[in-house]
Amino acid sequence: MSADAALLKSLCLAPGPTGFEAPAQEVVRRRLAPLGEVQVDPLGNVWLDVGPAGDQQVVVTAHADQIGLIVTYVDDHGYASVEKIGGVAPLLVPGRHFVIHGAGGPVHAVGGKKPTHLIPADERDKAPALAEQFLDIGASSREAALERVAVGDPITFTPEFIELSPGVFGTQALDDRAGVYCLVRALELYAAEPGAARLSGVSTVHEETTFMGAKAQAKRLTPAVMIVVDADFCSDTPAADAKKLAGEVKLGAGPVLGRGAGSNQRLLAIAREVAAAEGIPVQLKAAPEAMSTDADELMAAGAAATLSLSLPVRYMHSPLEVAHGDDLEAAAHLIAALARRVGQDGAPESFVPRI
Ligand SMILES: [Zn+2]
Structure with missing residues (x-):
């Protein structure tokens, strides 16, 4: 199941820090338009329903926003002060390539830093607070700077897309454009071979800061089943530890099913059955507490049995995150197959927890 690398690239390189998701959502909208009427709300959420209208509805969500920076001030010498959008560590800024998305087009920028020689030896391994940094x-x-950038312009990391090994991609914003990729592909697969349930795919906004997109959608949606797709930490690098990350997650070993507070147990069991029947590899990860994803907000609405489905991603919240295309494509097939299964047999499945 190799991935559509061109789709993944266009999704990941579309700039869309939280609050500025429109370019990424436009990629989604254009790709989905041949399948039906794509809908939007004023917040920026984008969704499409495919399959027959009926009692059973399955919703799959992923968030379109990415972490980034925002211009807060431009000084007399033309240097820009910035604040973070979402979880950006200060050590990711010095010496890095950024793109400021100005009204007149992209503006390249470098994260300023003291020459290493001039940093006292005991401070060389630390990054200054973001408030002390500049682009x-x-x-x-x-005046010259303000001709190209303005206060409030969003900023993204280096727009690179690299294939490290066949099917292994390094790029920005895989959290959670990898999830948006799965959502788009699942809708395409389901539209080509629909079941009895209606499948709705919602590309949400504002996940990295306030979960506002999911909060707004939770008021609109009343599905039987909800699948929330987001990135998850890999434990298979020297920088990670399966014991301390509460589980083993390997790149290329398939999508990850959360077991615990993030998933309805009956739905999880069905997802595992469907994966086995379809020959789709899956990994299991304990979910001991809040997911810190859109799942928390959507589950609180109470109407749907929810499945937290994650994608293995290395180096989360960095300029180059890494994912395996096979995991993404496998997740898309699993979502489509699970939606078909939920619509089977007419009688709705009971997801009420029982012993
Ligand atoms: Zn995420």
């Missing part, structure tokens, strides 16, 4: 766009003055 350099090569402008000679405040």
Whole structure:
């Protein structure tokens, strides 16, 4: 099940920090338009329903926003001060390539830093607080800088897309454009071979900061089943530890099913059956507490049995995250197959927890 690398690339390289998701959502909207009427709300959520209208509805969600920075101030010399959007560690800024998305087009910027020689030895391994850092766009003055950038412009990391090994991709924003990729592909697969349930795919906004997109959608949606797709930490690098990450997650070993507070247990059992029947490899991970994903907000609405389905991603919240295309494509097939299964047999499945 090799991935559509062109789709993944166009999703990941579309700039869309929280609050500025429109370019990423436009990629989603354009790709889904041939399947039906794509809908949007003022917050920026984008969704499409495929399959027959009926009692049973399955919703799959993934968040379109990514972490980034935002311009807060431009000084007399043309340097831009920034604040983070979502979880950006200060050590990711010095010496890095950024793109400021100005009204007139992209502006390249470098994260300014003290020459290493001038940093006291005991401070060389630390990054200054973000408030003490700045981006350099090569402008000679405040006036010159303000011709290209403005307060409130969003900023993203280096727009690179690299294939490290066949099917293994390094790029920005895999959290959670990898999930959006699965959502889009699941809708395509389901539209080509629909079951009795209606499958709705919702690309949400504002997950990295306030979960506002999911909160708004939770008021609209009343499905029987909800599948929330997000990135999860891999434990298979020297920088990670399966014991401390509460489980083993390997790149290329299939999508990850959360077992615990993030998933309805009956739905999880059905997902595992469907995966086995379809020959789709899956990994299991304990979910001991809140998921810190859209699942928390959507589950609180109470109407749906929810499945937390995650994608193995290395180096989360960094300029180059890494994912395996096979995991993404496998997740898309699992979602489509699970939606067909939920619609089977007419009588709705009971998801009420029981012993
Ligand atoms: Zn995420």
